[in-house]
Amino acid sequence: xxxxxxxxxxxxxxxxxxxxxxxxxxxxxxxxxxxxxxxxxxxxxxxxxxxxxxxxxxxxxxxxxxxxxxxxxxxxxxxxxxxxxxxxxxxxxxxxxxxxxxxxxxxxxxxxxxxxxxxxxxxxxxxxxxxxxxxxxxxxxxxxxxxxxxxxxxxxxxxxxxxxxxxxxxxxxxxxxxxxxxxxxxxxxxxxxxxxxxxxxxxxxxxxxxxxxxxxxxxxxxxxxxxxxxxxxxxxxxxxxxxxxxxxxxxxxxxxxxxxxxxxxxxxxxxxxxxxxxxxxxxxxxxxxxxxxxxxxxxxxxxxxxxxxxxxxxxxxxxxxxxxxxxxxxxxxxxxxxxxxxxxxxxxxxxxxxxxxxxxxxxxxxxxxxxxxxxxxxxxxxxxxxxxxxxxxxxxxxxxxxxxxxxxxxxxxxxxxxxxxxxxxxxxxxxxxxxxxxxxxxxxxxxxxxxxxxxxxxxxxxxxxxxxxxxxxxxxxxxxxxxxxxxxxxxxxxxx
Numbered sequence: 240x241x242x243x244x245x246x247x248x249x250x251x252x253x254x255x256x257x258x259x260x261x262x263x264x265x266x267x268x269x270x271x272x273x274x275x276x277x278x279x280x281x282x283x284x285x286x287x288x289x290x291x292x293x294x295x296x297x298x299x300x301x302x303x304x305x306x307x308x309x310x311x312x313x314x315x316x317x318x319x320x321x322x323x324x325x326x327x328x329x330x331x332x333x334x335x336x337x338x339x340x341x342x343x344x345x346x347x348x349x350x351x352x353x354x355x356x357x358x359x360x361x362x363x364x365x366x367x368x369x370x371x372x373x374x375x376x377x378x379x380x381x382x383x384x385x386x387x388x389x390x391x392x393x394x395x396x397x398x399x400x401x402x403x404x405x406x407x408x409x410x411x412x413x414x415x416x417x418x419x420x421x422x423x424x425x426x427x428x429x430x431x432x433x434x435x436x437x438x439x440x441x442x443x444x445x446x447x448x449x450x451x452x453x454x455x456x457x458x459x460x461x462x463x464x465x466x467x468x469x470x471x472x473x474x475x476x477x478x479x480x481x482x483x484x485x486x487x488x489x490x491x492x493x494x495x496x497x498x499x500x501x502x503x504x505x506x507x508x509x510x511x512x513x514x515x516x517x518x519x520x521x522x523x524x525x526x527x528x529x530x531x532x533x534x535x536x537x538x539x540x541x542x543x544x545x546x547x548x549x550x551x552x553x554x555x556x557x558x559x560x561x562x563x564x565x566x567x568x569x570x571x572x573x574x575x576x577x578x579x580x581x582x583x584x585x586x587x588x589x590x591x592x593x594x595x596x597x598x599x600x601x602x603x604x605x606x607x608x609x610x611x612x613x614x615x616x617x618x619x620x621x622x623x624x625x626x627x628x629x630x631x632x633x634x635x636x637x638x639x640x641x642x643x644x645x646x647x648x649x650x651x652x653x654x655x656x657x658x659x660x661x662x663x664x665x666x667x668x669x670x671x672x673x674x675x676x677x678x679x680x681x682x683x684x685x686x687x688x689x690x691x692x693x694x695x696x697x698x699x700x701x702x703x704x705x706x707x708x709x710x711x712x713x714x715x716x717x718x719x720x721x722x723x724x725x726x727x728x729x730x731x732x733x734x735x
Contacts, residue, residue: 245413247451249485255454256481257461258411258447260473262424264313264403264434265378265442266306272377272401273300273343280440284394292399294338299527306401307531309433310350310375311541313403316431316548317370319354323533327375327525336380336393344376344404346522350531356427357550358419359568368420369408378402397441403434409448409458414474421445421470422572426549430574444468447501449480451488459484460494464501464508476501480508552577560584560599569607579621579628580606586632591639601635609649613656626655634662646719647671671720677729680713680721684733687712698734706730 246253271278274289291298314321326348329341351373358366380398384391405424411417425436425443436443445468450461464480467473479501484494499508547555549571556567570580580603587602588595610631614624634652637643643651643666654665666672687709688695698705713726 245415246454247481247485250489253454254451254481254485256412256477257409257450257452257458258413258417258477259409259461260407260411260417260420260448261446261463262405262407262421263378263444263446264405264428264436266309266375266401266403267433267435268303268305268309268401270303270305271399272303272306272375274399276399278400280442282396284392284396287396288398292338292395294340300343300525302528302531303401306375307350307533308537308541309431310373310403311533311538312431312545313405313428313433314351314354314373315542315545316427317354317356319370319373320352321533321538322348322350322352323535323538324348324530325350325374326530327528328522329525330376331521334379334382335391336382336395336398338380338395338398342377342379343525343528345374348530349374356420356423358416358423360415360419363564366410366416366419368410368416371406371408373403373405376402376404409450414477417447417477418470418474421473423549426572426574430546430548432546438468438470441468445473447473447476447480449477449484450494451481451484459488460496462494462497462499462508464499465511467501472501472503475503475506476508479506483508546574549574549577556599556603560596560603562599562603566603566607570603573621575621579624582628583631583635586629587635588632590632590636593639598635598639601639602632605631605635609652613652617656625659626652630655630661637662637666641722642666642672644714644719644721644723646714650719677725680717680725680729681733683716683721684709684713684726684729687716688733695734706734709734 246255248254265278266272268278270276271289271292274291276289276292277287279287291300311321325345327343328346330344330346331341333340349372353372354370356368356370358368360366378397378400380393380395382391382393386392407420411420425438428434428443429436434443438444444466447464447467448461449464450459452459462480462484464476467476480499487494495513497513498511500511501508553567553571556562556570557564560567562570569576571577583606584595584599584602587598591598610624610626614620617625619625634643634648634655637651638645638648643662651662651665651671654660654669655662658665691709691712694705694708698709709730710723710726713730714721714723
């Protein structure tokens with residue numbers, strides 16, 4: 240574990256920030272936690288509400304097994320303790336978007352116990368962040384107060400949607416650590432397939448608990464900033480709230496335990512309500528749901544269904560494929576990227592007739608540099624790439640067998656982005672094939688040397704750095720179609 244050096248400089252000296260996160264992750268499932276209503280995003284308001292979600296009299300909840308399975312798999316992915324016996328509780332509070340007047344959750348006996356997540360920080364440092372628990376609960380609906388001058392609108396489509404609440408320990412000491420934790424957690428959820436991690440759609444959001452203290456002293460009073468829906472906003476909320484608390488304490492005030500909201504437009508938090516404690520919710524066991532008991536067979540099936548996770552995949556890329564730590568980290572950060580890379584690697588190895596270990600470096604460099612650069616320029620992610628892994632593998636094979644030079648490969652790639660055509664077809668139709676014709680190259684070299692007598696004299700006088708100039712002029716004269724290796728060999732001969 241690396242000790243954070245992040246400090247807030249106040250009038251009375253340095254302050255340390257203490258951070259804990261409660262991440263709400265929407266479980267990947269077609270139906271809600273206790274009903275068969277759809278969970279599809281973007282439907283018309285109040286069109287995905289069952290009688291159970293609407294709390295009609297006499298309606299009983301029925302637990303969705305898939306939601307349980309996804310929570311267990313998530314716990315296993317962070318090496319957490321899985322509780323074979325757990326129980327649902329009623330958390331009693333009234334809001335207009337919660338028809339039952341209570342939320343079915345888990346307090347005393349959660350389905351997942353303690354675990355840990357290792358995060359990577361700037362400069363290659365790592366830190367292990369503890370996870371206190373994961374419990375399953377139902378989401379509330381949505382209130383909209385800005386649609387009518389005198390009424391609030393209620394949309395119950397999210398009411399009853401299954402959430403995993405992933406509660407960290409107060410182990411984070413800087414906005415950077417909190418950002419790294421959320422990114423790593425989102426990556427794990429996406430690998431496992433238990434949550435899509437789309438924060439902009441509300442399927443993953445965080446309640447941010449912040450307190451400040453003098454280094455080494457006891458924890459201070461914390462505030463909770465609710466429903467922050469991006470990594471950047473989480474980091475900004477922490478920074479603002481920590482500085483606000485320092486200013487309050489140094490001004491002679493006291494921090495009030497309260498719930499706050501983050502205003503992304505102003506970059507600041509504001510008070511929402513006093514913070515409730517657990518006893519304020521009058522928790523008690525849900526009388527409509529039996530305790531949840533998980534069989535050894537069910538737990539083993541969950542374990543066997545887990546994919547290779549990002550840390551293990553990164554180690555394999557470094558140790559077996561010979562990739563740099565940087566490339567391996569970039570390629571395994573998101574499940575979609577890793578899947579795309581492995582498909583590219585398989586295609587390149589097949590077309591080149593070589594083991595994957597021998598083509599991995601070139602494939603990873605091309606994906607990270609060329610493809611990612613193009614996607615950033617186009618405003619697309621890897622799932623929207625206009626170039627397929629098969630086309631990328633074919634392009635790499637054309638470079639490897641000498642059909643294309645690096646320069647020509649870039650030209651072909653740009654055409655692929657625009658047209659979606661296969662690289663082989665582009666090379667054939669546009670005559671972009673690299674030439675190794677020594678006679679043609681020698682003729683161009685002779686002309687380049689004749690056209691640049693001054694540089695030739697300087698080179699022969701000892702200015703050997705001009706060799707690159709002659710290579711460039713030759714390649715330019717041949718429109719990038721000359722084989723660079725042949726050009727270098729023939730130039731050395733001509734200049735010697």
